[in-house]
Amino acid sequence: MHSTCRDLFNNRQQRGDAVHEAPFHVPGHKYDLTEISGLDYLSSPSGVIMEAQQLAAEAFGADRTWFLVNGCCEPYWLQPEVDPVFGVAHCVTHGSVREALRVATAGDNGDDDLDDEEAAAAMAAQGRRRQRRRGRGRLVAGVLIVSPTYFGSVADVEGDCGADLVIQSTHKVLGAMTQAAMLHGAGPRVCPTRVSRALQTLQSSSPSYLLMASLDAARAQAAAGRGVAFDEPCAAAQVIRAAVSRCKRIRLLDERTAGSRASVRYFDPLRLTLLVTGLELQGGGFGAAEWLETQHGVVPELATAKTVVLALGPGTTLAHADAAAAALLELDEWTQKVAAEEAEEEAESSVTTSKKKNDAADSTLEVEVEVALTPREAFFAASESLTAAEAVGRISAELLCPYPPGVPVLFPGERITDLALEVLSSTLAGGGAVTGARDGTLETIQVVVVA
Numbered sequence: 167m168h169s170t171c172r173d174l175f176n177n178r179q180q181r182g183d184a185v186h187e188a189p190f191h192v193p194g195h196k197y198d199l200t201e202i203s204g205l206d207y208l209s210s211p212s213g214v215i216m217e218a219q220q221l222a223a224e225a226f227g228a229d230r231t232w233f234l235v236n237g238c239c240e241p242y243w244l245q246p247e248v249d250p251v252f253g254v255a256h257c258v259t260h261g262s263v264r265e266a267l268r269v270a271t272a273g274d275n276g277d278d279d280l281d282d283e284e285a286a287a288a289m290a291a292q293g294r295r296r297q298r299r300r301g302r303g304r305l306v307a308g309v310l311i312v313s314p315t316y317f318g319s320v321a322d323v324e325g326d327c328g329a330d331l332v333i334q335s336t337h338k339v340l341g342a343m344t345q346a347a348m349l350h351g352a353g354p355r356v357c358p359t360r361v362s363r364a365l366q367t368l369q370s371s372s373p374s375y376l377l378m379a380s381l382d383a384a385r386a387q388a389a390a391g392r393g394v395a396f397d398e399p400c401a402a403a404q405v406i407r408a409a410v411s412r413c414k415r416i417r418l419l420d421e422r423t424a425g426s427r428a429s430v431r432y433f434d435p436l437r438l439t440l441l442v443t444g445l446e447l448q449g450g451g452f453g454a455a456e457w458l459e460t461q462h463g464v465v466p467e468l469a470t471a472k473t474v475v476l477a478l479g480p481g482t483t484l485a486h487a488d489a490a491a492a493a494l495l496e497l498d499e500w501t502q503k504v505a506a507e508e509a510e511e512e513a514e515s516s517v518t519t520s521k522k523k524n525d526a527a528d529s530t531l532e533v534e535v536e537v538a539l540t541p542r543e544a545f546f547a548a549s550e551s552l553t554a555a556e557a558v559g560r561i562s563a564e565l566l567c568p569y570p571p572g573v574p575v576l577f578p579g580e581r582i583t584d585l586a587l588e589v590l591s592s593t594l595a596g597g598g599a600v601t602g603a604r605d606g607t608l609e610t611i612q613v614v615v616v617a
Contacts, residue, residue, distance in 0.1 A: 317439030409491035
């Protein structure tokens with residue numbers, strides 16, 4: 167373990183082992199000491215936390231790095247604090263981005279585009295094109311690019327526009343604990359003092375030393391190079407790729423199969439998106455993911471109507487890959503047999519019903535909506551509950567996000583359409599959920615009261 171990581175743990179351990187002390191902290195702080203005498207302060211670090219952050223900046227090529235203990239959602243809220251007239255052109259974004267825009271009274275001048283039609287999977291944003299977008303008379307002040315996407319496509323960030331701030335979900339790519347993340351800054355356009363001041367407002371005043379130490383351990387893991395943490399996951403990915411190449415009904419989303427390549431620089435070798443529409447399985451990707459887990463204990467990271475996503479990384483072993491490869495080959499062979507039996511029976515009505523159920527699970531159709539109000543205006547406006555049919559044409563008062571894939575379809579201030587409701591309902595039909603809705607069944611929807 168790297169010395170700094172050891173120091174973070176040791177500082178906490180030394181205070182915890184001070185048997186001569188009679189601690190009168192709140193119960194949680196007796197087990198995970200934080201921000202007391204002898205320990206550093208995340209809000210204004212000057213000791214081991216500062217050193218750990220400096221080492222992280224050096225490792226990831228940043229001018230300055232901040233540790234985050236509230237996950238990656240937190241810095242999305244930071245941008246309006248740094249720039250109160252911030253607007254954003256985006257690709258596929260987390261719901262917390264729009265919530266930040268609501269707080270900032272900012273507008274969303276982008277759209278969720280550049281999807282791969284066959285996979286119904288988000289590709290990557292093109293920064294140059296989005297910098298020129300305008301919306302509701304406002305100049306776009308910022309561009310948010312999600313890269314890699316959950317489906318593994320990596321944007322040409324450096325070639326497009328570079329980045330002033332990078333939010334790194336460290337627990338998704340390295341061995342940090344859940345909820346641990348980093349924010350990296352570089353260049354003169356964003357003032358680090360303002361970032362630090364904004365983080366003081368947004369970060370917990372009782373940060374966990376365990377989370378911060380895990381971030382430093384993850385940094386040391388990355389700095390050690392590929393051989394320590396990534397050789398086996400990369401080899402595991404090759405095992406799964408080889409198995410998919412032998413399948414007749416399952417394909418891999420990559421440079422050969424992707425329909426949207428203009429914005430993609432390359433595909434993440436450790437994020438395997440399986441195209442499973444060829445299985446003609448009831449429930450599509452949802453059904454395939456359920457089969458993999460119940461039959462073989464292979465638990466995917468994500469499923470959509472058309473895909474199953476496997477996330478590999480530190481902790482992934484060749485044994486895991488062997489299990490996944492065997493499961494995929496068996497699933498492919500099993501669906502071939504089922505298709506052959508159905509063909510022999512010539513059960514036309516059964517085939518039609520199966521296809522309809524598969525179509526009902528497609529929650530990734532492209533939806534275009536009208537932005538009638540800013541998110542903040544809609545959030546604070548009076549609202550009422552209407553049936554789904556009555557809500558069509560009205561302005562949504564709530565954020566409606568199908569999960570998976572976790573990309574919001576409607577935000578406060580956007581006009582509800584039949585297609586938007588179809589996409590949301592399809593997620594429920596496929597076994598998913600719609601988050602942000604007061605009524606999770608979508609029988610009723612909150613809309614803005616017409617003045």
